[in-house]
Amino acid sequence: xxxxxxxxxxxxxxxxxxxxxxxxxxxxxxxxxxxxxxxxxxxxxxxxxxxxxxxxxxxxxxxxxxxxxxxxxxxxxxxxxxxxxxxxxxxxxxxxxxxxxxxxxxxxxxxxxxxxxxxxx
Amino acid sequence: xxxxxxxxxxxxxxxxxxxxxxxxxxxxxxxxxxxxxxxxxxxxxxxxxxxxxxxxxxxxxxxxxxxxxxxxxxxxxxxxxxxxxxxxxxxxxxxxxxxxxxxxxxxxx
Numbered sequence: 001x002x003x004x005x006x007x008x009x010x011x012x013x014x015x016x017x018x019x020x021x022x023x024x025x026x027x028x029x030x031x032x033x034x035x036x037x038x039x040x041x042x043x044x045x046x047x048x049x050x051x052x053x054x055x056x057x058x059x060x061x062x063x064x065x066x067x068x069x070x071x072x073x074x075x076x077x078x079x080x081x082x083x084x085x086x087x088x089x090x091x092x093x094x095x096x097x098x099x100x101x102x103x104x105x106x107x108x109x110x111x112x113x114x115x116x117x118x119x120x121x
Numbered sequence: 122x123x124x125x126x127x128x129x130x131x132x133x134x135x136x137x138x139x140x141x142x143x144x145x146x147x148x149x150x151x152x153x154x155x156x157x158x159x160x161x162x163x164x165x166x167x168x169x170x171x172x173x174x175x176x177x178x179x180x181x182x183x184x185x186x187x188x189x190x191x192x193x194x195x196x197x198x199x200x201x202x203x204x205x206x207x208x209x210x211x212x213x214x215x216x217x218x219x220x221x222x223x224x225x226x227x228x229x230x
Contacts, residue, residue, distance in 0.1 A: 029181070035219070043219040045158075045224070046221065047218055047219035059218070095163055104219075107154040107169045108209075109169075109175065111163040
């Protein structure tokens with residue numbers, strides 16, 4: 001059974017960057033896209049962007065343009081989300097999610113466990 | 122950008138029906154997906170493409186979508202259904218992307 005396993009919690013200072021990983025354990029990324037969604041404390045879900053690992057093409061939400069970089073390694077079935085110029089309001093749980101198809105326009109059929117990123121001076 | 126509006130909270134007694142709405146302009150022309158998020162956990166898919174249930178999701182969960190409102194219905198509510206529920210659509214406007222509703226907390230009385 002495929003699981004998405006994310007890296008552990010991070011603490012960063014304002015202005016710095018963070019890179020979160022998401023590994024498909026027991027399976028592969030082939031045939032799927034991977035999206036990233038965040039959830040601020042006590043708030044709802046917010047889509048950040050998606051990547052098609054086999055092609056390396058990505059699509060980012062306008063809100064994060066210029067600050068987000070999505071990458072993936074097909075050989076290790078690992079996707080990465082890097083967010084730069086961190087602010088306190090970037091404090092959130094960051095989730096990766098598998099799109100049920102080879103593009104980010106498909107719904108999410110599998111989620112990672114989440115990674116808490118805390119931005120604090 | 123496209124906006125999805127959900128009621129913040131819905132409550133239902135065990136065995137009764139909980140109805141969660143998701144309003145958006147001509148949402149009936151889009152495909153709606155629903156996610157359940159229990160406290161401290163990652164979301165899970167409960168309804169996709171308006172009405173379909175993933176394997177393992179009880180028949181008590183059903184969805185519909187027409188006009189300006191999509192609906193998630195949970196019949197014979199159980200204590201384990203207590204969670205936040207989010208609707209989701211793909212927005213094809215100027216800046217295409219996924220849009221989520223604000224979420225509805227279902228409380229089982």
